[in-house]
Structure formats: C-alpha cells, structure tokens
Amino acid sequence: MAHALDIPDSLSCRCRRWSEGLRPIKDMGSCIGYMERELPELLEDNDLFREILRAIVERDSYPDINTDTMFVNEIVLFRDPVRGFSLRMCLWGPGEYDPVHDHNSWGVIGTVSGCLTVVGYQRLDGGSDERCAVIEEAGRELLPVGCTYSVLPLNQGIHCTGNADASAIVQVGVYGKNITGRNYIHAFDPATGEISRLYSPQAKKRMLARQALLSL
Ligand SMILES: [Fe+2]
Structure with missing residues (x-):
C-alpha cells in the first residue's frame, strides 16, 4: 500500500532557493543563465533521483504521477508557489521521442541518467501562420549527464527531445x-x-466537455 512521502528536504531547499533567486530577475536570458548555473548540481544528485524513482515504483504519494502534464512521460516535481517556475522530470524509454514542439515559456533541461538527444529546428516561413510552417533542423545535441540545453518560447525554441x-x-x-x-x-x-x-489529456477533456455542453 502506498505511504505518504513528502518532497525530499534537499529538493525542497533547492527549489525554495531558486524561487528566491529567480524572483527579482526580469529578463528571460538572465533566468536561463541562473538555471544553467544551478541545474547541473541537481542533475548529478544520484541519491535524490534514486529516492524519487523508487517512490514512483512503490506508488508513494510524492511525486504525484497523475498531475496535469502535456506529455505522458512527464512528472511535476515542484511548482513554485509564486508561479515563477516548475521543475519537471521526463522518463524516456529506448528510442522514444516527443513530437517536434514549441513551449510557452523559457526552459533549461538536462540529463540525470543516460544521454538525452535534443534536435533544434528553425522556422523558415514568416512564423505567423498557426496551421502550417516551414521548418528545418538547425542542430542536434547529445546531452550527457549533468549537461544542460536552454529552450526559448514559441517559434524561437522549436525542438524535439528523446532517447537514442x-x-x-x-x-x-x-x-x-x-x-x-x-x-x-x-x-x-x-x-x-x-x-x-x-x-x-486533462485540458483536452475540459475543453471538449465545454464544447459538448453547448449541444446538450
Ligand atoms: Fe520541449
């Protein structure tokens, strides 16, 4: 039976420090720079991630694998109470990749175990059409443990990630x-x-329920 396990203290302390550190920073580039300096130490904390992975296997209450996320392999580890950032973990099976996508925010991602593949794309059309785009691969990086990759929002940060x-x-x-x-x-x-x-999946269900209500 699952037993309660709160967020590990060492992770909670780090996240509170990041919240304080990011709060006064106003520009996106400096937020990215801050996290590029902070994230590698977390990525190399094998003990912490062993604890988190074991908690998932043993169905502990933290981390909650049922929270609202865009990707099925994504798990929220922390949400900043003042909404400055969220910390998320993605688990990739062999050969799995997400679709080429954009983001609604800046991001700094990195690898805890194995080697993450990140493929960046650039948009060659005007970028205003929401239905069709001309994109081409702009670079491919292999991120070993401890290394980071930064992501910009919207058309500036189109990419896909996965596991080779x-x-x-x-x-x-x-x-x-x-x-x-x-x-x-x-x-x-x-x-x-x-x-x-x-x-x-949760947002899609709410959206479709709202639409379906109109015809009832
Ligand atoms: Fe992404």
Whole structure:
C-alpha cells in the first residue's frame, strides 16, 4: 500500500532557493543563465533521483504521477508557489521521442541518467501562420549527464527531445512562467509542415466537455 512521502528536504531547499533567486530577475536570458548555473548540481544528485524513482515504483504519494502534464512521460516535481517556475522530470524509454514542439515559456533541461538527444529546428516561413510552417533542423545535441540545453518560447525554441540509448533515461527541466496564456503547445510535422495543438489529456477533456455542453 502506498505511504505518504513528502518532497525530499534537499529538493525542497533547492527549489525554495531558486524561487528566491529567480524572483527579482526580469529578463528571460538572465533566468536561463541562473538555471544553467544551478541545474547541473541537481542533475548529478544520484541519491535524490534514486529516492524519487523508487517512490514512483512503490506508488508513494510524492511525486504525484497523475498531475496535469502535456506529455505522458512527464512528472511535476515542484511548482513554485509564486508561479515563477516548475521543475519537471521526463522518463524516456529506448528510442522514444516527443513530437517536434514549441513551449510557452523559457526552459533549461538536462540529463540525470543516460544521454538525452535534443534536435533544434528553425522556422523558415514568416512564423505567423498557426496551421502550417516551414521548418528545418538547425542542430542536434547529445546531452550527457549533468549537461544542460536552454529552450526559448514559441517559434524561437522549436525542438524535439528523446532517447537514442538502449535503456530508460531520466531528463529534468525547469520551465519559467507561461508568457503566452495558451493552455496548449504547438506540435509540428517537419515533413508536411502541419501544425497541431497539443493539450494535456486533462485540458483536452475540459475543453471538449465545454464544447459538448453547448449541444446538450
Ligand atoms: Fe520541449
């Protein structure tokens, strides 16, 4: 039976420090710079992540694997009470990649175990069409343990991430405030240019329920 396990003290302390550190910073580049300096130490804390992974396996109450997230392999580890950032973990099986996508905020991501692949894309059209885009690969990085990659919001940060390794790997990311107000992100098909909206399963259910109500 699951037993209660709160957020580990060492993680809670770090997150509170980040909250204080990020609060006075107003520009996105400096927020990214702050997290690029702070995140590597967390990425190399094997004891902490062993504790978190074991808690997931043993169905402990923390971390809650049922919270509202965009991707099925994503787990929220901490939400800043003043909404400055969230800390998320992604678990990747061998050969798994997310769709090419944008974000609603800045982000700094890194690898806890294995080697994360990040493919960046640039948008070659005007960038204003919400249904179709011309994108091309702009760079591919392999992130070993402790290394970070920064993400910008919207068209400046189109990318996909995944796992080219033969075993499951762990990625962690810190994401800033949602600056777009969207409750979805854009997913891009690099071959056809088609853009679709990607909602969290929970947000999609709420949206469709709202629409369905209109016809009842
Ligand atoms: Fe992403």
